[in-house]
C-alpha cells in the first residue's frame with residue numbers, strides 16, 4: 001500500500017502527517033503504522049503519526065499517535081503544524097479557525113506573509129485541568145497537586161501535575177543541564193501514580209518571564225519540544241509563584257522558543273512556528 005505523507009515539525013517535534021481530506025485509512029492499521037513510520041532505521045523517522053481529517057464540529061480535525069502506537073489526546077506542536085497545513089493547502093480559507101483534537105476543540109489564528117505563507121501560529125489551548133483525579137493521578141484527595149513530594153528510585157523530587165487535555169508531571173530543577181531526563185523520564189512516565197502514564201517535564205526558572213524546558217514524552221521518549229508540555233510548565237510555574245498569570249512567558253525548548261500566556265480568564269495561549277519538511281509516499 002502506498003500512503004501519501006507530509007513531514008512537519010514544530011520546534012523539532014516532528015511527525016508524519018496524513019491528509020485524510022484526500023484519502024482514508026483503516027482504523028486498525030494506525031498504531032502499527034505510527035510505530036513503523038517513526039522508526040528512523042526502517043521507516044521515515046519521527047516522533048509519531050498525526051492525522052489531519054474532516055471534522056463535524058470544527059473546520060479541521062487532528063489525531064495524534066505516539067511513536068509506540070498509543071493515541072494521545074492532544075499535541076500542541078501538532079496543532080500548529082495542522083493549522084499551517086490547513087491554511088496553506090486550502091482546507092480553510094480564513095486566518096481564524098477551529099481544530100478538533102480528542103481533548104476538545106481549540107481556536108487557531110495564523111499570521112500570513114505577503115506570499116501567503118504562514119508564520120507564527122497562536123492557539124488558544126483552553127483551560128488547564130488541575131484536580132488530581134482528572135489528571136489522572138492517584139492520591140488521597142482531589143486537590144491541585146502543587147510541588148508535592150514524589151520519590152522515584154530513592155530520589156526525592158517534587159511534582160506539580162497539570163492536564164492540558166493530556167497529563168503532565170512538572171519538576172523544577174536548579175539547572176536544566178542537570179535534569180535527570182534519561183534516568184527518571186522513562187520511570188516517571190510509567191509510574192503507577194499516573195494510571196494513564198504521563199509526559200515528564202523538567203523546568204528551570206530563568207527569570208519571571210523565562211523558563212528552560214526539557215521533556216520526556218509519554219509514548220515517544222525525549223523529543224525536542226512539546227507544546228502541551230510548555231503550556232503545562234507555565235501553569236505549574238504560575239501555581240508555584242515563579243511566574244505571574246497574564247504575563248507572556250518565553251519557554252526555551254531544545255528545538256526553539258514558544259511564547260505562552262495563562263490569561264486572567266484561565267485560558268492558555270501558545271504562539272510559535274511550524275515547518276513543512278517533506279512530502280512523499282510511504283510503502284506500507
Ligand SMILES: N[C@@H](CCC[C@H](N)C(=O)O)C(=O)O
Nearest residue numbers: 072075076077166226227228
Ligand atoms: N508532542 C506533543 C504531545 C504529544 C502527545 C503526548 N506524548 C501524550 O501522549 O500525551 C505536544 O507538542 O504537545
